[in-house]
Amino acid sequence: MELYPLWLFHKVAQNMSFTKTSKELHISQPAISKQIKKLEEELGMKLIEKSGKNIYLSKDGQFIYEYTKKIFSLIEEMEAQIPKLREKMLGHINIGASNTPGIYVLPKILGEFKEKYPEIKINLHIGNTYEIQNQLLIGRVDFAVIGGKIPEKENIVIEKLVEDFMVLVCSPTNKLAQLNFVDKNMLIDQDFITHESHSNLYEIVEEIVRTELRIPLNIALMLGSIDAIKNAVSANLGISIMPYISVKQDVLLGNLKVLNCENRVWKYSYNLVYLKNKKLSLPAKILLQTIRERTKDIVLS
Numbered sequence: 001m002e003l004y005p006l007w008l009f010h011k012v013a014q015n016m017s018f019t020k021t022s023k024e025l026h027i028s029q030p031a032i033s034k035q036i037k038k039l040e041e042e043l044g045m046k047l048i049e050k051s052g053k054n055i056y057l058s059k060d061g062q063f064i065y066e067y068t069k070k071i072f073s074l075i076e077e078m079e080a081q082i083p084k085l086r087e088k089m090l091g092h093i094n095i096g097a098s099n100t101p102g103i104y105v106l107p108k109i110l111g112e113f114k115e116k117y118p119e120i121k122i123n124l125h126i127g128n129t130y131e132i133q134n135q136l137l138i139g140r141v142d143f144a145v146i147g148g149k150i151p152e153k154e155n156i157v158i159e160k161l162v163e164d165f166m167v168l169v170c171s172p173t174n175k176l177a178q179l180n181f182v183d184k185n186m187l188i189d190q191d192f193i194t195h196e197s198h199s200n201l202y203e204i205v206e207e208i209v210r211t212e213l214r215i216p217l218n219i220a221l222m223l224g225s226i227d228a229i230k231n232a233v234s235a236n237l238g239i240s241i242m243p244y245i246s247v248k249q250d251v252l253l254g255n256l257k258v259l260n261c262e263n264r265v266w267k268y269s270y271n272l273v274y275l276k277n278k279k280l281s282l283p284a285k286i287l288l289q290t291i292r293e294r295t296k297d298i299v300l301s
Contacts, residue, residue: 001042005042006071008036009035009039010068010072012036012055013061013065016056036048045060045061045064046061047060049061091120091121091283092122092123093123093142093284094142095122095124095141095142095143095145095287096135096136096141097132098127098145099126099128099147099199100201101145101146101295105145105295106124113290128200129146129147137155143273145270145295147200148200148201148203148269149204150273157275158271159271159272159274160271161269161271161292162270162295163267164268165265165268166204166242166268167242167244167247169239169251170259171234171236171256173236174236174239176239177257177259181260181262182259182262183261184213184215187215188216190239191237191239192205192218192239193222193223193240194206194217194223194229194240195222195226195229196224201226201242201243202222204241220237226242230247230250234250234256244268270295270299
């Protein structure tokens with residue numbers, strides 16, 4: 001059904017006059033009559049009856065008019081909101097992210113978002129889990145994407161996006177790289193390269209090595225960035241346990257080797273974190289939903 005004949009019928013029904021509608025819309029009466037007749041034929045209903053010089057709505061016409069009032073009221077409401085929507089899309093969004101999602105997940109999503117909404121300014125703050133959570137609590141970021149375990153707080157919502165894995169990696173020149181299967185005891189004489197001790201990644205690695213594998217954690221180097229850890233491992237200065245997304249490209253290029261340690265799997269989740277009662281701008285809400293929809297594809301691709 002075309003909207004134009006329906007709209008003309010709606011205007012005639014409002015005015016209860018072809019003459020008044022013609023003057024209001026600057027459309028000839030015959031043209032209006034032709035469109036309404038076309039609508040009546042399409043519906044198989046007689047909508048408007050004439051009594052002398054006056055017109056009135058038939059029973060079917062009154063039924064259709066009740067719906068056109070709703071339809072064109074919604075259209076008017078939409079048209080009124082569009083300028084506000086455009087105005088709201090000219091804003092700033094502050095996002096927090098822990099190191100892994102901030103470096104390996106969010107940049108692609110933000111790039112796609114900026115293509116659609118180039119006038120929105122986005123500030124991405126990357127830090128360790130505790131820094132980002134504190135920024136969220138004091139209102140410096142609208143929401144955050146954090147990897148690994150997150151301390152629960154009453155006023156914070158933690159929404160799991162997707163699960164990645166922590167993998168054991170070494171240099172291709174390491175003696176372990178030639179093995180298809182590694183026993184945990186083979187790691188005892190290996191040096192580990194880890195993130196700094198106050199980071200979430202360090203705590204995860206420590207729990208895996210000391211609690212799950214139950215072997216000593218011999219740390220050769222503590223470094224402040226994932227890239228620094230990868231470079232040190234690639235140079236055979238030690239082994240490490242890292243989120244798979246952070247080493248995936250390096251493994252494909254042959255710079256790192258993933259080791260199968262007793263067929264063990266260690267999960268590592270990415271979480272959307274935000275305050276329960278924080279009111280987000282429309283751009284922030286749209287970006288939040290975009291992150292929900294795209295994170296899984298990027299992590300698991």
